[in-house]
Amino acid sequence: MPVPLPHRLNPGRIAALRRSGILDEPGGAQYAHLVELVRMMLGVPVAIVSIVDEHRQVFAGHSGLPEPWSSRGQTPITHSFCQHVVDRGTALSVNDAYAEPLVRDNLAIPDLGVVAYLGVPIRLPGGELIGALAAINTRPHAWTAHDQRFLESVAVIVDKEIRVGASERRYRTLFEQMREGFYVGDVIRDGDGTVVDFRFDEVNPSFNRLTGLGGVQVNGALLSEVVPGAGAEILPVFEKIVDEQVPGVHVSRSTLLAGRWFETRMTPLGPDRMIGFVSDVTERRTREELQEVLKHEMSHRLKNTLMMVQALATQTLRAVPERAPVEALEERITALSSAHDILFDKNWEGASVEAISRAALGRLCIDSRIDFRGPPVEIGPKATLSLSLLLHELATNALKYGALSNDQGRVELSWTQEGGDFLMIWREVDGPAVMLPSRKGFGSKLIAMGLGSGSVKTEYLAEGLLLQLSSPVSHLQQA
Missing domain, CATH: 3.30.450.40 (GAF domain)
Known part of the structure; x- marks a missing residue:
């Protein structure tokens, strides 16, 4: 054994x-x-x-x-x-x-x-x-x-x-092994309570490596001693965090390592004490800058394409004796271009209903006569284009025949989201008397299509046009 x-x-x-x-x-x-x-x-x-x-x-x-x-x-x-x-x-x-x-x-x-x-x-x-x-x-x-x-x-x-x-x-x-830089310390105030410096209690090796302070004794040192001149930018951020006792994020370019960008996530630990985590975000920043350049280039090219389409349509329809349809087409192409601008700003992920509405109506210089009311609601790219065209048609009709054709009329544009349903109301007030149109053109058909889903209800009331659009939110948020 x-x-x-x-x-x-x-x-x-x-x-x-x-x-x-x-x-x-x-x-x-x-x-x-x-x-x-x-x-x-x-x-x-x-x-x-x-x-x-x-x-x-x-x-x-x-x-x-x-x-x-x-x-x-x-x-x-x-x-x-x-x-x-x-x-x-x-x-x-x-x-x-x-x-x-x-x-x-x-x-x-x-x-x-x-x-x-x-x-x-x-x-x-x-x-x-x-x-x-x-x-x-x-x-x-x-x-x-x-x-x-x-x-x-x-x-x-x-x-x-x-x-x-x-x-x-x-x-x-x-x-010791964290790839992120870490520091903990206390803000230093003057007699008036303003934060004028910061003392590092402890930092980890990655902090020194990331920030280029490898040969500097940071523990126990003041920010003004370690990185002279950095306080003007970062100390107001520190003061806001410790005074309001809320976490914060700050992105800045290093004064020691030219060209490097750093993100610092800070959390208060008490009235004058806080911790920070530092990450090198240079590569991310470079990608974002490149993406921004590409986004603007794509936007520029799309605008050029739409302008070319507009020019071709104008030349093709030059012999048409009635100019109104030609001008309406040009305006609709311009409305599409405006919607694309919003989508590019949001990386083509969609946009808020308020931003879309203000852009579509502001382009016609009538936003001062519109009352916008509604909660934050995000919709997808397809619904963004539909809403932009729809609002363009409603505003055009209001300028020609409705509440915006005189000096007193106004439009109340409101929207709500209840549960899974979205509801938008276009209400015209103080305009001329309205009546049911004798014929329906392409613009009326666009309005009747609504947002591509849901329902459209139109009423020609004595006080002005009332239009109600409804749609499931899930449909509006689809890509």
């Missing part, structure tokens, strides 16, 4: 120990007061928090260790009594090491002067036994049950410190 491995060599325990990172922080200050407490209460010259792996023990905390072990912060496993606490899984009490077969050959006796030893287990947050809290005497000592209970009560505190340390190490690892 194979001999089982000592628990000290258990692969699962070793893996958990490696992940914890506690081996990389010998002599941790968070344990200093605890080992001093053990020395004082038990009257011993040495107390340690020992973390045991396959080949060594590392002192996470220690007090009273002789040199060179105090400076080294660890010993080979040959010098460890604590390994037996890990293997046993229980406390180990040795009154006289010379008389104890388990440890009498341990090199800690001649090299560290360990003669009496009392150690209790300490564990990771996951329950893995990783070492011992131990009291050590350089001469024989009879440990009592009270001594062990006291040591075990302190070990509970050590375990809690280990949990806190593990959480801190996870945060620190994330902090």
